[in-house]
Amino acid sequence: MNKPLILVTNDDGVSAPGIRALIEVAASLGEIIVVAPDSPQSGMGHAITISQPLRLHPTSIYGNVEAYECSGTPVDCVKLAKNVLLKDRQPDLCVSGINHGSNASINIIYSGTLSAAMEASLEGIPSIGFSLLDYSYQADFEPAKPFVRQLMEFMLHQGLSAGSLLNVNIPNRPEGGIKGMKVCRQADARWVEEFIEAKDPRGQKYYWLTGRFVNDDPGEDTDIHALERGYISVVPSKHDLTNYEAMPELAPIEQFVVLT
Amino acid sequence: MNKPLILVTNDDGVSAPGIRALIEVAASLGEIIVVAPDSPQSGMGHAITISQPLRLHPTSIYGNVEAYECSGTPVDCVKLAKNVLLKDRQPDLCVSGINHGSNASINIIYSGTLSAAMEASLEGIPSIGFSLLDYSYQADFEPAKPFVRQLMEFMLHQGLSAGSLLNVNIPNRPEGGIKGMKVCRQADARWVEEFIEAKDPRGQKYYWLTGRFVNDDPGEDTDIHALERGYISVVPSKHDLTNYEAMPELAPIEQFVVLT
Numbered sequence: 001m002n003k004p005l006i007l008v009t010n011d012d013g014v015s016a017p018g019i020r021a022l023i024e025v026a027a028s029l030g031e032i033i034v035v036a037p038d039s040p041q042s043g044m045g046h047a048i049t050i051s052q053p054l055r056l057h058p059t060s061i062y063g064n065v066e067a068y069e070c071s072g073t074p075v076d077c078v079k080l081a082k083n084v085l086l087k088d089r090q091p092d093l094c095v096s097g098i099n100h101g102s103n104a105s106i107n108i109i110y111s112g113t114l115s116a117a118m119e120a121s122l123e124g125i126p127s128i129g130f131s132l133l134d135y136s137y138q139a140d141f142e143p144a145k146p147f148v149r150q151l152m153e154f155m156l157h158q159g160l161s162a163g164s165l166l167n168v169n170i171p172n173r174p175e176g177g178i179k180g181m182k183v184c185r186q187a188d189a190r191w192v193e194e195f196i197e198a199k200d201p202r203g204q205k206y207y208w209l210t211g212r213f214v215n216d217d218p219g220e221d222t223d224i225h226a227l228e229r230g231y232i233s234v235v236p237s238k239h240d241l242t243n244y245e246a247m248p249e250l251a252p253i254e255q256f257v258v259l260t
Numbered sequence: 261m262n263k264p265l266i267l268v269t270n271d272d273g274v275s276a277p278g279i280r281a282l283i284e285v286a287a288s289l290g291e292i293i294v295v296a297p298d299s300p301q302s303g304m305g306h307a308i309t310i311s312q313p314l315r316l317h318p319t320s321i322y323g324n325v326e327a328y329e330c331s332g333t334p335v336d337c338v339k340l341a342k343n344v345l346l347k348d349r350q351p352d353l354c355v356s357g358i359n360h361g362s363n364a365s366i367n368i369i370y371s372g373t374l375s376a377a378m379e380a381s382l383e384g385i386p387s388i389g390f391s392l393l394d395y396s397y398q399a400d401f402e403p404a405k406p407f408v409r410q411l412m413e414f415m416l417h418q419g420l421s422a423g424s425l426l427n428v429n430i431p432n433r434p435e436g437g438i439k440g441m442k443v444c445r446q447a448d449a450r451w452v453e454e455f456i457e458a459k460d461p462r463g464q465k466y467y468w469l470t471g472r473f474v475n476d477d478p479g480e481d482t483d484i485h486a487l488e489r490g491y492i493s494v495v496p497s498k499h500d501l502t503n504y505e506a507m508p509e510l511a512p513i514e515q516f517v518v519l520t
Contacts, residue, residue, distance in 0.1 A: 045335075244445065250443045
Protein backbone atom coordinates (compact mmCIF):
# COMPACT_ATOMS: atom_id res chain seq x y z
CA MET A 1 0.00 0.00 0.00
CA ASN A 2 1.23 3.49 -0.85
CA LYS A 3 1.99 5.82 2.01
CA PRO A 4 -0.81 8.33 2.58
CA LEU A 5 -0.24 11.93 1.50
CA ILE A 6 -0.68 14.42 4.34
CA LEU A 7 -0.95 18.19 3.87
CA VAL A 8 0.29 20.16 6.89
CA THR A 9 -0.50 23.81 7.53
CA ASN A 10 -1.14 26.25 10.40
CA ASP A 11 -1.79 29.90 11.19
CA ASP A 12 1.09 30.72 13.53
CA GLY A 13 3.56 30.67 10.63
CA VAL A 14 5.82 28.06 9.08
CA SER A 15 8.51 28.37 11.76
CA ALA A 16 6.24 28.00 14.83
CA PRO A 17 7.05 25.18 17.27
CA GLY A 18 3.47 23.88 17.00
CA ILE A 19 3.74 23.03 13.32
CA ARG A 20 7.11 21.38 13.93
CA ALA A 21 5.43 19.04 16.42
CA LEU A 22 2.69 18.27 13.91
CA ILE A 23 5.24 17.62 11.14
CA GLU A 24 7.10 15.18 13.39
CA VAL A 25 3.93 13.15 13.98
CA ALA A 26 2.73 13.33 10.37
CA ALA A 27 6.10 12.27 9.00
CA SER A 28 5.83 8.98 10.90
CA LEU A 29 2.52 8.20 9.18
CA GLY A 30 2.95 9.16 5.55
CA GLU A 31 4.44 11.34 2.88
CA ILE A 32 3.98 14.99 3.81
CA ILE A 33 3.88 18.39 2.20
CA VAL A 34 3.96 21.53 4.30
CA VAL A 35 2.43 24.79 3.04
CA ALA A 36 2.16 27.43 5.74
CA PRO A 37 2.07 31.22 6.07
CA ASP A 38 5.40 33.08 6.11
CA SER A 39 4.18 35.20 9.04
CA PRO A 40 1.71 34.79 11.92
CA GLN A 41 -1.93 34.83 10.74
CA SER A 42 -3.86 34.34 13.96
CA GLY A 43 -7.43 35.61 13.87
CA MET A 44 -7.60 35.62 10.08
CA GLY A 45 -10.68 33.37 10.07
CA HIS A 46 -11.68 32.24 6.61
CA ALA A 47 -10.03 35.24 4.92
CA ILE A 48 -8.75 34.79 1.38
CA THR A 49 -6.47 37.12 -0.59
CA ILE A 50 -8.23 38.38 -3.70
CA SER A 51 -7.03 41.96 -4.19
CA GLN A 52 -3.31 41.25 -4.38
CA PRO A 53 -0.91 38.58 -5.62
CA LEU A 54 0.48 35.77 -3.48
CA ARG A 55 4.07 34.58 -3.13
CA LEU A 56 5.01 30.97 -2.60
CA HIS A 57 8.58 29.86 -1.86
CA PRO A 58 10.17 26.53 -0.91
CA THR A 59 11.82 26.49 2.49
CA SER A 60 14.45 24.09 3.78
CA ILE A 61 13.81 24.62 7.49
CA TYR A 62 12.44 21.08 7.83
CA GLY A 63 15.34 19.34 6.11
CA ASN A 64 14.17 16.67 3.70
CA VAL A 65 10.50 17.48 4.23
CA GLU A 66 8.90 19.22 1.24
CA ALA A 67 7.86 22.59 2.65
CA TYR A 68 6.69 25.96 1.32
CA GLU A 69 5.98 29.34 2.83
CA CYS A 70 3.21 31.54 1.47
CA SER A 71 2.56 35.26 1.81
CA GLY A 72 -1.19 34.75 2.26
CA THR A 73 -3.67 33.50 4.81
CA PRO A 74 -4.04 29.90 6.04
CA VAL A 75 -6.94 29.37 3.60
CA ASP A 76 -4.74 30.70 0.77
CA CYS A 77 -2.12 28.10 1.75
CA VAL A 78 -4.60 25.25 1.32
CA LYS A 79 -5.85 26.61 -2.00
CA LEU A 80 -2.28 26.98 -3.32
CA ALA A 81 -1.31 23.51 -2.10
CA LYS A 82 -4.31 21.94 -3.78
CA ASN A 83 -4.29 23.87 -7.05
CA VAL A 84 -0.66 24.83 -7.71
CA LEU A 85 1.56 22.32 -5.91
CA LEU A 86 -0.45 19.07 -5.80
CA LYS A 87 -2.76 19.57 -8.79
CA ASP A 88 -4.09 16.06 -9.51
CA ARG A 89 -2.81 14.51 -6.28
CA GLN A 90 -5.50 14.59 -3.60
CA PRO A 91 -4.16 14.51 -0.03
CA ASP A 92 -5.53 11.71 2.15
CA LEU A 93 -5.55 14.03 5.14
CA CYS A 94 -4.96 17.68 6.01
CA VAL A 95 -3.77 18.63 9.48
CA SER A 96 -3.56 22.21 10.71
CA GLY A 97 -1.76 23.47 13.80
CA ILE A 98 -0.81 22.63 16.40
CA ASN A 99 -2.11 26.07 17.29
CA HIS A 100 -0.54 27.93 20.19
CA GLY A 101 -3.78 28.62 22.09
CA SER A 102 -7.37 27.42 22.31
CA ASN A 103 -9.75 27.20 19.38
CA ALA A 104 -12.59 25.68 21.36
CA SER A 105 -16.21 26.81 21.07
CA ILE A 106 -16.90 29.90 18.94
CA ASN A 107 -13.16 30.37 18.27
CA ILE A 108 -13.60 28.07 15.32
CA ILE A 109 -14.95 30.98 13.28
CA TYR A 110 -12.08 33.39 14.12
CA SER A 111 -9.33 30.82 13.80
CA GLY A 112 -7.03 30.62 10.79
CA THR A 113 -6.00 27.14 11.97
CA LEU A 114 -9.55 25.79 11.76
CA SER A 115 -10.44 27.75 8.64
CA ALA A 116 -7.52 26.09 6.83
CA ALA A 117 -8.82 22.70 7.93
CA MET A 118 -12.35 23.63 6.88
CA GLU A 119 -11.12 24.75 3.46
CA ALA A 120 -9.49 21.33 3.00
CA SER A 121 -12.72 19.61 4.02
CA LEU A 122 -14.60 21.70 1.43
CA GLU A 123 -12.24 20.13 -1.11
CA GLY A 124 -13.21 16.69 0.11
CA ILE A 125 -10.03 16.17 2.13
CA PRO A 126 -10.54 14.71 5.64
CA SER A 127 -9.03 17.27 7.97
CA ILE A 128 -8.19 18.03 11.57
CA GLY A 129 -7.38 21.32 13.28
CA PHE A 130 -5.29 20.86 16.44
CA SER A 131 -4.86 23.46 19.20
CA LEU A 132 -3.06 23.36 22.54
CA LEU A 133 -4.39 25.50 25.39
CA ASP A 134 -1.08 27.32 25.84
CA TYR A 135 -0.47 30.59 24.00
CA SER A 136 3.25 30.73 24.75
CA TYR A 137 5.92 30.20 22.12
CA GLN A 138 7.60 27.71 24.46
CA ALA A 139 4.47 25.55 24.82
CA ASP A 140 5.17 21.84 25.42
CA PHE A 141 3.60 19.78 22.63
CA GLU A 142 5.08 16.44 23.71
CA PRO A 143 2.19 15.23 25.93
CA ALA A 144 -0.22 15.84 23.03
CA LYS A 145 1.68 13.86 20.42
CA PRO A 146 0.33 10.33 21.13
CA PHE A 147 -3.25 11.61 20.86
CA VAL A 148 -2.50 13.65 17.74
CA ARG A 149 -1.08 10.52 16.17
CA GLN A 150 -4.10 8.39 17.15
CA LEU A 151 -6.57 10.90 15.70
CA MET A 152 -4.60 11.12 12.45
CA GLU A 153 -4.59 7.32 12.22
CA PHE A 154 -8.34 7.22 12.90
CA MET A 155 -9.06 9.68 10.11
CA LEU A 156 -6.65 7.95 7.70
CA HIS A 157 -7.89 4.40 8.28
CA GLN A 158 -11.51 4.68 9.42
CA GLY A 159 -12.63 8.24 8.75
CA LEU A 160 -16.14 9.60 8.90
CA SER A 161 -18.93 9.17 6.42
CA ALA A 162 -20.86 12.29 7.36
CA GLY A 163 -18.45 15.19 7.13
CA SER A 164 -14.74 15.18 7.57
CA LEU A 165 -13.58 18.04 9.77
CA LEU A 166 -12.48 17.72 13.40
CA ASN A 167 -11.82 20.61 15.78
CA VAL A 168 -9.42 19.17 18.37
CA ASN A 169 -8.37 21.10 21.47
CA ILE A 170 -5.82 19.78 23.92
CA PRO A 171 -5.60 20.74 27.60
CA ASN A 172 -2.26 22.11 28.75
CA ARG A 173 -1.17 19.25 30.99
CA PRO A 174 2.14 17.49 31.54
CA GLU A 175 2.98 14.00 30.29
CA GLY A 176 0.42 11.55 31.70
CA GLY A 177 -1.94 14.34 32.72
CA ILE A 178 -4.28 14.18 29.75
CA LYS A 179 -7.18 11.90 30.69
CA GLY A 180 -8.28 10.90 27.19
CA MET A 181 -10.53 12.20 24.42
CA LYS A 182 -14.19 13.20 24.40
CA VAL A 183 -16.50 13.69 21.41
CA CYS A 184 -18.20 17.03 22.09
CA ARG A 185 -20.37 19.74 20.68
CA GLN A 186 -19.19 23.34 20.31
CA ALA A 187 -19.96 25.23 23.54
CA ASP A 188 -22.17 28.29 23.16
CA ALA A 189 -19.54 30.63 24.61
CA ARG A 190 -18.34 34.03 23.43
CA TRP A 191 -15.84 36.83 23.80
CA VAL A 192 -16.58 39.89 25.86
CA GLU A 193 -14.48 42.56 24.21
CA GLU A 194 -12.63 45.43 25.71
CA PHE A 195 -10.69 47.80 23.51
CA ILE A 196 -7.55 49.39 24.86
CA GLU A 197 -7.69 53.07 23.91
CA ALA A 198 -4.40 54.93 23.70
CA LYS A 199 -2.37 57.43 21.67
CA ASP A 200 0.37 56.61 19.20
CA PRO A 201 3.77 58.41 19.11
CA ARG A 202 2.21 61.07 16.84
CA GLY A 203 -0.60 61.74 19.33
CA GLN A 204 -3.29 60.00 17.25
CA LYS A 205 -5.85 57.85 19.03
CA TYR A 206 -5.90 54.10 18.42
CA TYR A 207 -7.86 51.08 19.66
CA TRP A 208 -6.44 47.64 20.28
CA LEU A 209 -8.66 44.61 20.61
CA THR A 210 -8.55 42.58 23.79
CA GLY A 211 -11.16 40.63 25.67
CA ARG A 212 -12.07 37.75 27.91
CA PHE A 213 -13.73 34.50 27.01
CA VAL A 214 -17.02 33.79 28.77
CA ASN A 215 -18.78 30.43 28.82
CA ASP A 216 -22.38 30.54 29.99
CA ASP A 217 -23.19 27.17 28.38
CA PRO A 218 -24.04 24.76 31.22
CA GLY A 219 -23.88 21.67 28.98
CA GLU A 220 -21.78 18.71 30.07
CA ASP A 221 -21.39 17.64 26.43
CA THR A 222 -19.39 20.69 25.34
CA ASP A 223 -15.74 21.09 24.36
CA ILE A 224 -15.11 23.57 27.16
CA HIS A 225 -16.53 21.16 29.75
CA ALA A 226 -14.24 18.35 28.54
CA LEU A 227 -11.15 20.58 28.48
CA GLU A 228 -11.75 21.88 31.99
CA ARG A 229 -11.73 18.27 33.20
CA GLY A 230 -8.46 17.35 31.50
CA TYR A 231 -9.83 15.71 28.37
CA ILE A 232 -9.00 16.47 24.77
CA SER A 233 -12.16 17.79 23.07
CA VAL A 234 -13.00 16.49 19.60
CA VAL A 235 -15.80 18.39 17.85
CA PRO A 236 -16.87 17.12 14.43
CA SER A 237 -17.65 20.27 12.45
CA LYS A 238 -19.23 21.26 9.16
CA HIS A 239 -19.68 24.16 6.78
CA ASP A 240 -23.47 24.16 6.41
CA LEU A 241 -24.46 27.15 8.55
CA THR A 242 -28.18 26.88 7.74
CA ASN A 243 -30.36 27.28 10.81
CA TYR A 244 -32.98 24.71 9.83
CA GLU A 245 -35.00 25.22 13.02
CA ALA A 246 -35.62 28.87 12.18
CA MET A 247 -37.11 28.19 8.75
CA PRO A 248 -40.79 27.74 9.73
CA GLU A 249 -40.89 31.07 11.54
CA LEU A 250 -39.63 32.83 8.43
CA ALA A 251 -42.42 31.48 6.24
CA PRO A 252 -44.43 34.75 6.27
CA ILE A 253 -41.80 36.53 4.18
CA GLU A 254 -42.69 34.36 1.21
CA GLN A 255 -46.06 36.17 1.14
CA PHE A 256 -44.57 39.65 0.81
CA VAL A 257 -45.81 41.57 -2.21
CA VAL A 258 -44.28 44.72 -3.62
CA LEU A 259 -46.93 47.30 -4.47
CA THR A 260 -45.96 49.27 -7.54
CA MET B 261 -42.34 54.10 21.08
CA ASN B 262 -38.70 54.99 20.58
CA LYS B 263 -37.26 54.62 17.13
CA PRO B 264 -35.25 51.42 16.79
CA LEU B 265 -31.46 51.69 16.68
CA ILE B 266 -29.95 50.15 13.55
CA LEU B 267 -26.22 49.46 13.08
CA VAL B 268 -25.14 49.55 9.42
CA THR B 269 -21.90 48.07 8.10
CA ASN B 270 -20.46 46.35 5.01
CA ASP B 271 -17.27 44.95 3.52
CA ASP B 272 -16.96 46.97 0.31
CA GLY B 273 -15.99 50.07 2.27
CA VAL B 274 -17.86 53.04 3.71
CA SER B 275 -18.15 54.84 0.37
CA ALA B 276 -19.58 51.95 -1.68
CA PRO B 277 -22.94 52.52 -3.43
CA GLY B 278 -24.34 49.38 -1.80
CA ILE B 279 -24.05 50.72 1.74
CA ARG B 280 -25.54 54.02 0.60
CA ALA B 281 -28.63 52.13 -0.58
CA LEU B 282 -28.83 50.30 2.73
CA ILE B 283 -28.45 53.55 4.71
CA GLU B 284 -31.31 55.09 2.74
CA VAL B 285 -33.65 52.23 3.65
CA ALA B 286 -32.50 52.00 7.26
CA ALA B 287 -32.86 55.75 7.82
CA SER B 288 -36.57 55.48 7.02
CA LEU B 289 -37.05 52.89 9.77
CA GLY B 290 -35.04 54.09 12.72
CA GLU B 291 -32.08 55.88 14.19
CA ILE B 292 -28.91 54.65 12.53
CA ILE B 293 -25.19 54.45 13.14
CA VAL B 294 -22.81 53.51 10.36
CA VAL B 295 -19.45 51.87 11.11
CA ALA B 296 -17.75 50.51 8.01
CA PRO B 297 -14.22 49.77 6.74
CA ASP B 298 -12.24 52.65 5.23
CA SER B 299 -11.17 50.39 2.34
CA PRO B 300 -12.58 47.33 0.53
CA GLN B 301 -12.46 44.19 2.68
CA SER B 302 -14.00 41.58 0.41
CA GLY B 303 -13.02 38.01 1.19
CA MET B 304 -11.93 38.84 4.74
CA GLY B 305 -14.29 36.25 6.22
CA HIS B 306 -14.41 36.37 10.00
CA ALA B 307 -10.95 37.93 10.30
CA ILE B 308 -10.23 40.14 13.30
CA THR B 309 -7.28 42.46 13.85
CA ILE B 310 -5.30 41.38 16.88
CA SER B 311 -1.65 42.11 16.05
CA GLN B 312 -2.00 45.82 15.33
CA PRO B 313 -4.01 48.84 16.47
CA LEU B 314 -7.22 50.03 14.82
CA ARG B 315 -8.20 53.54 13.75
CA LEU B 316 -11.73 54.86 13.93
CA HIS B 317 -12.74 58.24 12.48
CA PRO B 318 -16.07 60.03 12.02
CA THR B 319 -16.98 60.72 8.41
CA SER B 320 -19.45 63.25 7.07
CA ILE B 321 -20.09 61.60 3.71
CA TYR B 322 -23.65 60.74 4.73
CA GLY B 323 -24.58 64.23 5.91
CA ASN B 324 -26.50 64.15 9.18
CA VAL B 325 -26.16 60.39 9.55
CA GLU B 326 -23.76 59.37 12.33
CA ALA B 327 -21.04 57.50 10.45
CA TYR B 328 -17.52 56.21 11.14
CA GLU B 329 -14.80 54.60 9.06
CA CYS B 330 -12.51 52.00 10.57
CA SER B 331 -9.09 50.72 9.46
CA GLY B 332 -9.98 47.11 10.27
CA THR B 333 -12.10 44.28 8.99
CA PRO B 334 -15.92 44.15 8.92
CA VAL B 335 -15.93 42.11 12.15
CA ASP B 336 -13.67 44.73 13.77
CA CYS B 337 -16.25 47.38 12.78
CA VAL B 338 -19.02 45.56 14.63
CA LYS B 339 -16.82 45.03 17.70
CA LEU B 340 -15.83 48.71 17.77
CA ALA B 341 -19.43 49.85 17.27
CA LYS B 342 -20.64 47.65 20.10
CA ASN B 343 -17.85 48.24 22.60
CA VAL B 344 -16.48 51.73 21.91
CA LEU B 345 -19.25 53.75 20.25
CA LEU B 346 -22.50 52.31 21.59
CA LYS B 347 -21.34 50.80 24.87
CA ASP B 348 -24.57 50.28 26.84
CA ARG B 349 -26.90 50.89 23.90
CA GLN B 350 -27.79 47.60 22.21
CA PRO B 351 -28.82 47.97 18.55
CA ASP B 352 -32.23 46.52 17.70
CA LEU B 353 -30.90 45.36 14.34
CA CYS B 354 -27.62 45.14 12.43
CA VAL B 355 -27.65 45.23 8.63
CA SER B 356 -24.58 44.57 6.50
CA GLY B 357 -24.18 45.30 2.78
CA ILE B 358 -25.67 45.65 0.35
CA ASN B 359 -22.75 43.65 -0.99
CA HIS B 360 -21.71 44.11 -4.60
CA GLY B 361 -21.85 40.43 -5.60
CA SER B 362 -23.31 37.12 -4.41
CA ASN B 363 -22.82 35.65 -0.96
CA ALA B 364 -25.06 32.65 -1.56
CA SER B 365 -24.16 29.11 -0.54
CA ILE B 366 -20.65 28.54 0.81
CA ASN B 367 -19.72 32.20 0.20
CA ILE B 368 -21.09 32.91 3.67
CA ILE B 369 -17.81 31.69 5.16
CA TYR B 370 -15.55 33.84 2.92
CA SER B 371 -17.71 36.94 3.08
CA GLY B 372 -16.85 39.95 5.23
CA THR B 373 -20.44 41.16 4.77
CA LEU B 374 -21.92 38.04 6.34
CA SER B 375 -19.20 37.71 8.97
CA ALA B 376 -20.04 41.21 10.21
CA ALA B 377 -23.70 40.20 10.46
CA MET B 378 -22.74 36.98 12.22
CA GLU B 379 -20.59 38.88 14.72
CA ALA B 380 -23.59 41.06 15.55
CA SER B 381 -25.77 37.97 16.01
CA LEU B 382 -23.14 36.55 18.39
CA GLU B 383 -23.72 39.69 20.44
CA GLY B 384 -27.44 38.95 20.52
CA ILE B 385 -28.30 41.55 17.86
CA PRO B 386 -30.75 40.37 15.17
CA SER B 387 -28.89 40.81 11.92
CA ILE B 388 -29.16 40.56 8.16
CA GLY B 389 -26.47 40.39 5.48
CA PHE B 390 -27.68 41.65 2.09
CA SER B 391 -25.99 40.94 -1.25
CA LEU B 392 -26.94 41.80 -4.83
CA LEU B 393 -25.83 39.46 -7.61
CA ASP B 394 -23.98 42.21 -9.49
CA TYR B 395 -20.28 42.77 -8.85
CA SER B 396 -20.10 46.11 -10.65
CA TYR B 397 -19.65 49.42 -8.87
CA GLN B 398 -22.60 50.79 -10.88
CA ALA B 399 -24.98 48.03 -9.71
CA ASP B 400 -28.63 49.13 -9.51
CA PHE B 401 -29.89 48.67 -5.95
CA GLU B 402 -33.30 50.32 -6.50
CA PRO B 403 -35.31 47.16 -7.37
CA ALA B 404 -34.05 45.51 -4.17
CA LYS B 405 -35.04 48.31 -1.80
CA PRO B 406 -38.70 47.38 -1.14
CA PHE B 407 -37.66 43.83 -0.17
CA VAL B 408 -34.75 45.05 1.94
CA ARG B 409 -37.17 47.28 3.79
CA GLN B 410 -39.70 44.47 4.33
CA LEU B 411 -37.05 42.13 5.73
CA MET B 412 -35.76 44.80 8.08
CA GLU B 413 -39.31 45.45 9.29
CA PHE B 414 -39.87 41.71 9.79
CA MET B 415 -36.76 41.39 11.92
CA LEU B 416 -37.53 44.56 13.90
CA HIS B 417 -41.16 43.75 14.65
CA GLN B 418 -41.50 39.97 14.57
CA GLY B 419 -37.98 38.53 14.61
CA LEU B 420 -36.95 34.95 15.14
CA SER B 421 -36.85 32.99 18.35
CA ALA B 422 -34.29 30.41 17.22
CA GLY B 423 -31.29 32.34 15.98
CA SER B 424 -31.18 35.77 14.51
CA LEU B 425 -29.01 35.89 11.39
CA LEU B 426 -30.30 36.04 7.81
CA ASN B 427 -28.21 35.62 4.68
CA VAL B 428 -30.16 37.44 1.96
CA ASN B 429 -29.16 37.35 -1.71
CA ILE B 430 -30.96 39.35 -4.37
CA PRO B 431 -31.10 38.46 -8.05
CA ASN B 432 -29.89 41.13 -10.46
CA ARG B 433 -33.19 42.00 -12.11
CA PRO B 434 -34.80 45.29 -13.13
CA GLU B 435 -37.72 46.95 -11.31
CA GLY B 436 -40.64 44.51 -11.22
CA GLY B 437 -38.43 41.57 -12.20
CA ILE B 438 -37.90 40.14 -8.72
CA LYS B 439 -40.56 37.48 -8.15
CA GLY B 440 -40.57 37.48 -4.35
CA MET B 441 -38.67 35.88 -1.48
CA LYS B 442 -37.97 32.23 -0.64
CA VAL B 443 -36.79 30.74 2.65
CA CYS B 444 -33.93 28.43 1.66
CA ARG B 445 -31.08 26.32 2.89
CA GLN B 446 -27.46 26.99 1.94
CA ALA B 447 -26.67 25.14 -1.32
CA ASP B 448 -23.79 22.66 -1.12
CA ALA B 449 -21.80 24.44 -3.83
CA ARG B 450 -18.12 25.35 -3.99
CA TRP B 451 -15.38 27.22 -5.80
CA VAL B 452 -13.12 25.50 -8.28
CA GLU B 453 -9.95 27.52 -8.05
CA GLU B 454 -7.50 28.45 -10.72
CA PHE B 455 -4.46 30.53 -9.88
CA ILE B 456 -3.11 32.92 -12.47
CA GLU B 457 0.66 32.47 -12.51
CA ALA B 458 2.74 35.39 -13.79
CA LYS B 459 5.87 37.46 -13.17
CA ASP B 460 6.01 40.85 -11.48
CA PRO B 461 8.01 43.83 -12.86
CA ARG B 462 11.11 42.50 -11.02
CA GLY B 463 10.79 39.09 -12.66
CA GLN B 464 9.55 37.34 -9.51
CA LYS B 465 6.79 34.77 -9.83
CA TYR B 466 3.41 35.45 -8.27
CA TYR B 467 0.02 33.73 -8.04
CA TRP B 468 -3.34 35.43 -8.13
CA LEU B 469 -6.51 33.70 -7.01
CA THR B 470 -9.37 33.27 -9.42
CA GLY B 471 -11.98 30.59 -9.88
CA ARG B 472 -15.43 29.62 -10.92
CA PHE B 473 -18.40 28.75 -8.77
CA VAL B 474 -19.82 25.26 -9.25
CA ASN B 475 -23.17 24.09 -7.88
CA ASP B 476 -23.67 20.33 -7.93
CA ASP B 477 -26.47 20.50 -5.35
CA PRO B 478 -29.67 19.33 -7.08
CA GLY B 479 -31.95 20.51 -4.25
CA GLU B 480 -34.93 22.70 -5.09
CA ASP B 481 -34.86 24.16 -1.58
CA THR B 482 -31.48 25.90 -1.94
CA ASP B 483 -30.57 29.56 -2.22
CA ILE B 484 -28.96 29.07 -5.64
CA HIS B 485 -32.13 27.41 -6.96
CA ALA B 486 -34.28 30.32 -5.79
CA LEU B 487 -31.92 32.96 -7.21
CA GLU B 488 -31.75 31.27 -10.60
CA ARG B 489 -35.54 31.52 -10.78
CA GLY B 490 -35.70 35.21 -9.93
CA TYR B 491 -36.43 34.98 -6.22
CA ILE B 492 -34.58 36.60 -3.34
CA SER B 493 -33.06 33.83 -1.20
CA VAL B 494 -33.33 34.13 2.58
CA VAL B 495 -31.21 31.61 4.50
CA PRO B 496 -31.49 31.68 8.30
CA SER B 497 -27.96 30.96 9.52
CA LYS B 498 -26.16 30.17 12.74
CA HIS B 499 -22.74 29.92 14.31
CA ASP B 500 -22.91 26.41 15.75
CA LEU B 501 -20.75 24.44 13.31
CA THR B 502 -21.05 21.16 15.22
CA ASN B 503 -21.73 18.21 12.92
CA TYR B 504 -24.07 16.35 15.27
CA GLU B 505 -24.67 13.51 12.79
CA ALA B 506 -20.97 12.59 12.79
CA MET B 507 -20.73 12.17 16.56
CA PRO B 508 -21.72 8.48 16.86
CA GLU B 509 -19.07 7.39 14.36
CA LEU B 510 -16.40 9.15 16.38
CA ALA B 511 -17.25 7.28 19.58
CA PRO B 512 -14.27 4.85 19.28
CA ILE B 513 -11.78 7.63 19.95
CA GLU B 514 -13.05 7.89 23.51
CA GLN B 515 -11.56 4.42 24.09
CA PHE B 516 -8.02 5.39 23.06
CA VAL B 517 -5.40 4.70 25.68
CA VAL B 518 -1.88 6.03 25.69
CA LEU B 519 0.63 3.33 26.59
CA THR B 520 3.51 4.71 28.57
